[in-house]
Amino acid sequence: METFADRLIKAIEKKQNPSIVGLDPRLEQIPSFIKEEMIKKYGKTFEAAAESIIFFNKKIIDAVKDIVPAVKPQIAFYEKYLAPGIRAFKETVDYAKSKGLIVIEDGKRNDIGSTAQAYSEAHLGKVDLFGEKVSAFDVDCITVNPYLGIDGIAPFIADVKKHGKGIFVLVKTSNPSSGDFQDLETKGKKIYEVVADLVNKWNQDTIGNSGYGSVGAVVGATYPEEAVILRKLMPKSIFLVPGYGAQGGGAKDTIPCFNRDGYGAVINSSREIIFAYEKQKREADFDKAAKEAAVKMKDDLNNALKEAGIRAW
Amino acid sequence: METFADRLIKAIEKKQNPSIVGLDPRLEQIPSFIKEEMIKKYGKTFEAAAESIIFFNKKIIDAVKDIVPAVKPQIAFYEKYLAPGIRAFKETVDYAKSKGLIVIEDGKRNDIGSTAQAYSEAHLGKVDLFGEKVSAFDVDCITVNPYLGIDGIAPFIADVKKHGKGIFVLVKTSNPSSGDFQDLETKGKKIYEVVADLVNKWNQDTIGNSGYGSVGAVVGATYPEEAVILRKLMPKSIFLVPGYGAQGGGAKDTIPCFNRDGYGAVINSSREIIFAYEKQKREADFDKAAKEAAVKMKDDLNNALKEAGIRAW
Numbered sequence: 001m002e003t004f005a006d007r008l009i010k011a012i013e014k015k016q017n018p019s020i021v022g023l024d025p026r027l028e029q030i031p032s033f034i035k036e037e038m039i040k041k042y043g044k045t046f047e048a049a050a051e052s053i054i055f056f057n058k059k060i061i062d063a064v065k066d067i068v069p070a071v072k073p074q075i076a077f078y079e080k081y082l083a084p085g086i087r088a089f090k091e092t093v094d095y096a097k098s099k100g101l102i103v104i105e106d107g108k109r110n111d112i113g114s115t116a117q118a119y120s121e122a123h124l125g126k127v128d129l130f131g132e133k134v135s136a137f138d139v140d141c142i143t144v145n146p147y148l149g150i151d152g153i154a155p156f157i158a159d160v161k162k163h164g165k166g167i168f169v170l171v172k173t174s175n176p177s178s179g180d181f182q183d184l185e186t187k188g189k190k191i192y193e194v195v196a197d198l199v200n201k202w203n204q205d206t207i208g209n210s211g212y213g214s215v216g217a218v219v220g221a222t223y224p225e226e227a228v229i230l231r232k233l234m235p236k237s238i239f240l241v242p243g244y245g246a247q248g249g250g251a252k253d254t255i256p257c258f259n260r261d262g263y264g265a266v267i268n269s270s271r272e273i274i275f276a277y278e279k280q281k282r283e284a285d286f287d288k289a290a291k292e293a294a295v296k297m298k299d300d301l302n303n304a305l306k307e308a309g310i311r312a313w
Numbered sequence: 314m315e316t317f318a319d320r321l322i323k324a325i326e327k328k329q330n331p332s333i334v335g336l337d338p339r340l341e342q343i344p345s346f347i348k349e350e351m352i353k354k355y356g357k358t359f360e361a362a363a364e365s366i367i368f369f370n371k372k373i374i375d376a377v378k379d380i381v382p383a384v385k386p387q388i389a390f391y392e393k394y395l396a397p398g399i400r401a402f403k404e405t406v407d408y409a410k411s412k413g414l415i416v417i418e419d420g421k422r423n424d425i426g427s428t429a430q431a432y433s434e435a436h437l438g439k440v441d442l443f444g445e446k447v448s449a450f451d452v453d454c455i456t457v458n459p460y461l462g463i464d465g466i467a468p469f470i471a472d473v474k475k476h477g478k479g480i481f482v483l484v485k486t487s488n489p490s491s492g493d494f495q496d497l498e499t500k501g502k503k504i505y506e507v508v509a510d511l512v513n514k515w516n517q518d519t520i521g522n523s524g525y526g527s528v529g530a531v532v533g534a535t536y537p538e539e540a541v542i543l544r545k546l547m548p549k550s551i552f553l554v555p556g557y558g559a560q561g562g563g564a565k566d567t568i569p570c571f572n573r574d575g576y577g578a579v580i581n582s583s584r585e586i587i588f589a590y591e592k593q594k595r596e597a598d599f600d601k602a603a604k605e606a607a608v609k610m611k612d613d614l615n616n617a618l619k620e621a622g623i624r625a626w
Contacts (some may be wrong), residue, residue: 028441080440082450084396106424110458122389122392176426191497
């Protein structure tokens with residue numbers, strides 16, 4: 001079975017693109033013509049919200065499927081619409097996978113051992129359904145929060161190994177207050193460095209043919225200095241890098257997240273890609289606007305990598 | 314509007330009971346006669362899992378509603394069954410509330426600001442549905458993970474104030490490896506103490522008539538020594554205390570979580586209450602077995618509080 005990291009690296013090579021698209025379908029920003037049609041069919045209901053999201057996401061996926069290696073749906077924006085929202089999430093995952101995209105779920109799940117196992121079975125592994133083992137969300141990878149320590153992470157790592165899946169552990173997040181706890185110092189090390197050392201350790205026996213392992217790290221593009229340190233501490237982990245674009249990180253800020261081989265990082269952008277149509281007032285062409293924005297991001301990142309002397313595709 | 318803390322304290326007074334029941338409906342442990350009936354109706358599907366959970370939970374809620382002030386559904390055990398599972402979660406929440414119980418969702422949600430807001434709207438506040446503000450999960454309270462710092466918590470606190478809701482912030486969790494990060498020392502303080510100081514600060518302007526605020530803390534019964542310190546650092550926060558029962562914490566271990574007024578803590582037990590029927594082989598009477606176990610826990614805790622000279626109901 002191919003590992004998650006190997007599949008992801010292969011997809012990055014194929015698309016010649018380390019950038020991914022965040023599927024955060026904020027209902028307020030979905031084009032009106034889609035919502036009006038769904039309200040006509042289903043009324044102002046959670047079903048109409050779910051159908052709007054599914055329609056929107058499928059068009060976005062069709063638009064970017066040949067450009068990016070992966071998509072990152074943020075489950076908060078689906079959970080908002082209860083059961084219909086979760087159905088929209090699952091349909092989005094299945095559709096993206098059917099189009100050859102890798103799906104990285106942004107869920108930041110975490111709990112104590114036996115409950116972490118329930119989350120892992122739900123999102124990465126197999127669920128016991130009356131004695132039969134069946135897939136539930138079946139995403140390729142999920143983000144997880146490390147605050148509960150190893151026994152909250154271990155069940156996910158078991159499923160990473162068993163099912164060729166991946167996790168990205170929150171190490172240094174992109175938000176302004178990420179330092180409240182992550183930057184605290186303990187015995188001369190920052191907390192994010194302590195987490196990084198453990199991620200590096202957990203990653204070791206998941207390393208595949210690509211040289212990378214499937215226990216990765218979330219490292220915000222908004223903290224390039226910290227990224228320099230973290231890249232050294234976790235040389236064989238892939239970084240999932242939020243914060244590019246709407247959150248203020250530029251292409252240059254993402255460079256420290258890459259290894260000198262040009263791999264080791266996937267850079268996410270959500271709003272600036274999927275809602276690119278807004279600034280351009282191209283509602284009917286929202287998918288084309290997203291495609292153009294995705295191409296622009298790809299070029300922006302590859303130019304920065306070229307300028308940094310790391311890689312020229 | 315009554316605050317969450319005031320409602321919870323009032324419910325504890327009314328039931329003369331600081332213990333709550335965790336609704337973690339592990340499908341494997343739900344009585345066979347329920348599952349067989351649902352399989353007959355729906356086949357071996359997620360719907361059958363959801364219907365089994367709803368049937369089971371309603372019976373448990375009916376059995377314990379006059380004994381405990383609150384229930385704590387753990388959403389991981391519902392999420393496992395995709396959209397039908399979320400429907401089962403929502404029906405459980407609604408049913409428990411209709412029976413006068415307070416609902417504390419164990420979700421451990423966390424994200425950066427704008428996404429934390431989406432989670433908060435979904436679980437505590439109101440969701441924008443095509444321009445109308447509607448409730449989604451509408452639980453009374455949710456557990457949250459602090460690793461991302463204040464801007465991941467602030468949106469929840471805003472909804473706590475606006476909608477009379479509550480949060481419990483993970484401070485010192487009950488699992489064996491909780492010390493991996495929570496116990497690290499920074500400037501002479503443990504990380505859990507740093508989190509506690511912030512919880513105490515965040516709690517200040519949510520304090521109601523009961524003298525308690527609605528920004529509480531998760532403090533495991535498995536760490537009674539740490540609880541002594543944490544009780545002092547967060548005098549006006551309610552503690553949500555997991556780890557009693559199946560996880561190894563005894564009634565005496567929970568005592569440091571209480572204030573001398575006999576309040577300030579709710580003690581959770583899940584498996585030992587809802588699946589009490591298993592050891593006694595009373596499948597048909599599973600709800601009665603749960604009721605007896607809930608009464609036993611109430612007595613156990615109140616006896617320990619009495620022995621400690623804190624309170625005698």
